[in-house]
Amino acid sequence: MRIIVKKIFLHVCWLLGLFHVSRYLMKDKLQILCYHGFETSDESSFRPNLFIKKETFSRRLALISKYEFPVLPLNDALDKLRHNNLPKNAIVITIDDGFDNVLNVSSDILQAYKYPATLYLTTYYAQKESPIFRLVVQYMFWKTNKQLVNFGDCIWNKHGDMSIDLSADDECDRVIWMCINYGENKCSEPERISICQQLGALLGVDYKELSESRILSLITMDEVKLLINKGFDVQLHTHRHAFPTDNESTAKKEIVDNRDVIGQVVDYPTKHFCYPSGVWSKTQWPWLERLGVESATTCLPGLNDSSTPMLALTRFLDGENISDIEFKAELFGFMELMRMLKKRMRTA
Ligand SMILES: [Zn+2]
Structure with a gap:
């Protein structure tokens, strides 16, 4: 208004x-x-x-x-x-x-x-020449059609079994930043790419396609x-x-x-x-x-x-x-x- x-x-x-x-x-x-x-x-x-x-x-x-x-x-x-x-x-x-x-x-x-x-x-x-990690994580959570996802096997999750209702914005934000902070502070670039690949599989978003499209990559x-x-x-x-x-x-x-x-x-x-x-x-x-x-x-x-x-x-x-x-x-x-x-x- x-x-x-x-x-x-x-x-x-x-x-x-x-x-x-x-x-x-x-x-x-x-x-x-x-x-x-x-x-x-x-x-x-x-x-x-x-x-x-x-x-x-x-x-x-x-x-x-x-x-x-x-x-x-x-x-x-x-x-x-x-x-x-x-x-x-x-x-x-x-x-x-x-x-x-x-x-x-x-x-x-x-x-x-x-x-x-x-x-x-x-x-x-x-x-x-890989896509920007932080943006990829945020994009995948925005793009996904899934509602209930278990992040229990993810390396960045230290809480064991973690089933998240992605329609709850606060919960979703908490998970996104847990993943970003871990990747940015504790991982090498190849490890970050592995995190994105696993995340893509869980969220039903094709990381390879996203990477090849270069929409979230910088110019070489x-x-x-x-x-x-x-x-x-x-x-x-x-x-x-x-x-x-x-x-x-x-x-x-x-x-x-x-x-x-x-x-x-x-x-x-x-x-x-x-x-x-x-x-x-x-x-x-x-x-x-x-x-x-x-x-x-x-x-x-x-x-x-x-x-x-x-x-x-x-x-x-x-x-x-x-x-x-x-x-x-x-x-x-x-x-x-x-x-x-x-x-x-x-x-x-
Ligand atoms: Zn800037």
């Missing part, structure tokens, strides 16, 4: 011309858009906030083009942001993680509009080279998609390993970073500076100006869960205006 009211409100504001007012008011700010995966099967039904359909992404770029929002390469935009000489209503397109379908789906659409994009690549699964390093040839800028996102806020040496290793792998396929210094899962703290800023990282993007909403810290840049996370009118409201800075008004009202 709330969403319907919001959409009606936004449509009315659009018809009243208020989006063009907000576009004018926000003209000097930088909008950074964030995408993750692009659907080739049923990924956007599984995770609408993580994946977007090809048609939806095409509509987004068509809208940007129709209303002539300038799309800049990240490095260029940040340089202009520092020197206060951005073109009006500038936009940067970023893509996180490096899902396999970035190459097959998004690159052609971006090329059709001649829009540059930065890929923040996490490299562990790009090298392993050979494919990263193809993306670079298509003009993509590839930047840092840690090796294992983790950047602890309380351990500098582990955090540093994540960037060093990530940079080493990316360095094998790019011929420029990687100095732009994206916090994995948007988790960050100011305590990490000196670590990043010592590693020569000049900018870092978060998952916080908002537009950026010259007062925004370079290591806490804000972005709009777009996905299949965002309607056309909501995207338009973000694009024209209308949502930013609403956020500013809300903040001011709260302060008052």
